[in-house]
Amino acid sequence: MQGQCDQYPQRFVMSRGKVQFRYNIREIETGGEMGGTPKAAYRYDYVEADAPTRQSILDAMAAVPEAETILDDVGEITIGVEPNIHEG
Secondary structure: OEEEEOOOOOOEEEEOOEEEEEEEEEEEEEOOHHHOOOEEEEEEEEEEEOOOOHHHHHHHOOOOOOHHHHHHHHOOOOOEOOOOOEEO
């Protein structure tokens, strides 16, 4: 799944009772269409896990190549709260 937000997203957040892990975060430019002023935003891929544990997140990432490496690169699983998320 993919999401987008106006600020750099936290890696782990609670969303609808699940732990959302965001990875492959990249900066994009939005708002420049039809004469608007371009601004930075962030698009990312994410999975939703049942629990804030390494195994639960790896289970949710079963179809993601190199899931263990991605999760290892992030480090400690710390759940944050983030407003204004636009998922799509």
